[in-house]
Amino acid sequence: MNCQEFFNEKNNSIVRIDGFIQFLRDTFHDLDRHDNEYGQLSALLQKERRLYLELNKGDFNTISQELKNVRRQINFNILSIKDKIRNAFKDKKFEDKILKAKISKPYIDKLLNSKLDTIKNELLGSEFFAYYLSDLQYKKAYELSRIEGFRYFLETTFSNCKDKDSRQAKILNLLIEEKKNRNDVKDTKSIKDKIKKEIVELKKEISAFLCEKSNIEEKFKKSRISDEYIARKKEELLNKEAFKIKNELLSNKNFEYYLINSFEQKKLKDHLNTFLKFHPIILSGISLVSIICYFEYFGIFIGYFPVLSGSDIFYIGALLLFIVAVFASFVILPVALYPLHYEKYLLNNKTKKLYFSWLTFILTIPVAFFVFLVLLVLYYILLNCITWININITDVNTAICTAFILYLILLCFLYYVIHYLAYPGMSDKKLFVFFILFFVAVIMLVFATSFFQNNYVRYISLSLFLLFFYLMLVIGLLLLTKDIYKENNETLVQILIVIVSLFSLFYCPQYAAQLFDIGNVEYKSLSIEKSALGALPEKIYDIGKIIPFEGKEVFSYVENNLSIIGSTKKDQNLSISISPKYLSFSCVNNKCKDINKSKNIKFENNVLSYQLGKNYTEENVTVKIEKKEYITYIEKHDDTVWLHNIKAISTLGKFYYLETKDGIRFELDASKIISREKQER
Secondary structure, eight states: OOHHHHHHHHHHHHHHHHHHHHHHHHHBSOTTOSSSHHHHHHHHHHHHHHHHHTTTTSOHHHHHHHHHHHHHHHHHHHHHHHHHHHHHTTOSSHHHHHHHHTBOHHHHHHHHHHTHHHHHHHHHTOHHHHHHHTTOOOOHHHHHHHHHHHHHHHHHHBSOTTOTTSHHHHHHHHHHHHHHHHHTTOOOHHHHHHHHHHHHHHHHHHHHHHTSSSOHHHHHHHTTBOHHHHHHHHHHHHHHTHHHHHHHHHTOHHHHHHHHHHHHTSOHHHHHHHHHHHHHHHHHHHHHHHHHHHHHIIIIIIOOOOOOOHHHHHHHHHHHHHHHHHHHHHHHHHHHTHHHHHHHHHHHTTTTOOOOOHHHHHHHHHHHHHHHHHHHHHHHHHHHHOTTOOOOOOOHHHHHHHHHHHHHHHHHHHHHHHHHHTOTTSOHHHHHHHHHHHHHHHHHHHHHHHHOOOHHHHHHHHHHHHHHHHHHHHHHHHHHHHHHHHTTOHHHHHHHHHHHHHHHHHHHHHHHHHHTTSSOEEEEEEEEEGGGGGGSOTTSEEHHHHGGGBTOBEEEEETTEEEEOOSSTTGGGOEEEOOGGGEEEEOGGGTTTTGGGOEEEEEETTEEEEEESEEEEESSOEEEEOOGGGSOEEEEOSSEEEEEEEEEEEOOTTEEEEEOTTSOEEEEEGGGEEEEEEOOO
16 A cells, blocks of 8 residues: 555544454453453554554654554464364353353343344243143143243242242242142142233233343343353353354454455565465476376276376376366365355345355356256257257357357256255255255166167266266265354364365276276277287187177087087087187076176086086076177278277377277287277267
8 A cells, every 4th residue: 555545544444443343342351461362453453543543643654564564463363363263163062162262241142132032932932831821731740740840940040039029939839839739639720820820920021121122131130030041041042053153253344354455465476476486386286196196097997007208197197187176176165165155145044135156156067067968968869859850050169159158048047956955044854855866866877877778868867867976975065064064073074075085086087088088998990900910819809700600509618619500510510719708698597697707617418517616507508609799809801900899998108908898908009000980878
């Protein structure tokens, strides 16, 4: 600030400081002592006020510099106080919260006064009052228990029970008389009528005193409310409203003014200098995590490391880290943003208006994306199924703009839906019901994706699966987060964030590799040079050798040698060496379903024997070779060889690391690959 700006803000600053000091006096105690943060803050504010008053009396530069130093100290004190409040509200005991946070009696009385209507209704609506004002009758044992309960209620709630002329004392004497009559099996109607009359008058007195325009202490004193009852209500209130009270104190406008302005007063150059100062550490951290992602994916999931240069390793690791960070962000941010979301809910709950929430917005982005995918697939289904739809968009830019506009409309609509799901006022029971619904939907979609063969249906099922899985995960985290923040257990929140980060680190890289065609890519065929034929494993069969066996029953299968049944005796001599993974075994009652895991498989004369822990023998078995779509095979052409149904575990470096349908892995020189055709998903 320059000189003129300081003078312009002088009066406003003095008013603001006076308001801040008054807030401290109304909210905290021990402000006169300088051995605690509250007293030090009060002294610093008074010093700041004094410096503003001296602006036009002394040297401006000296005073303005001193003002900056004082405000810096005020910021440190505010941060220390906020930290102290957070730690204080972690305690479960009412007294500990009050003592550690140094909350003053006037502040507690103010909170109590805000709940006065609730306290009045609770007192006047007591079950003991209600009983005598009605004509209910109970069994003798229950009546005696009720009398004792009423007596205890009066003695712990009111301070004048020992005053013989008070209504409370009269009711107590009548209760003793009623109890005696009930023990002697005498009529109690007249006594109950007297008690009823006293209760009616007592309720009128309490209601009148509590409605007076005086302070809360005076109201309770006139109503003869006991100190024990008041202390109990204060404890109940502070424990019940702890989360709200803590957030009101932490987000107080006086605290926020100093913290926000101290940040805003920094120049852009200062922020850039700070970033430049620490950017080597930031880049080193990103590089380290990228390398971890790289070695974790290729070491744990693949078991193979492609030959890459150092820069390529960083690049691939950064790609994997990007997907990990995106997934983790959309899961962690709702947890981290929940306190701010809850604070906005408290501020806007009375007006019932829709308010902007970063938590809701973050949740809406992926939800809208998944729903958009579903709608896109449905659109393509309509194009294929309904012939009269004739939409032909040739301009790519027009198509992208149209899709973006539709996505924004979808985003706005879904914001309202997500706002309802993430509404802090929603009960845990309702949230849990939604969690169960999404969980059931996820399980059903897993089955639907595995059963349906139609690609469009599988795309829809997969998109809905991702949508419901994400919502289930986030709602589950919100359920945990609501209770965690109410209990002020921020350590548990941090543990939750670490768990999600580790889960993302181990879960996402394999899908990121598939997304960027780094690995786990299913190819329908690879066109390779004929010179690379010698690099292929011997167990990859030529299509010419497989076709005679396709769809025909097997005559025998001994030591991986398969013979087929033909129309002539000569045909029976046709044989091929083939892995059992390429064979389909049909047994009675599907008993040999796990045969691919077994050893020493032998099939002759419709009798199958194999070893799976122990020896098994099955009769009336038929064996067929699988269709060529389920077999990795080669097809020779003039100058090229087509390698069908192959999976690329890694496409990086000088070699492709490939896997056949029966699990054989091998390397193939990438320079020998002419073209690729990916498998339809």
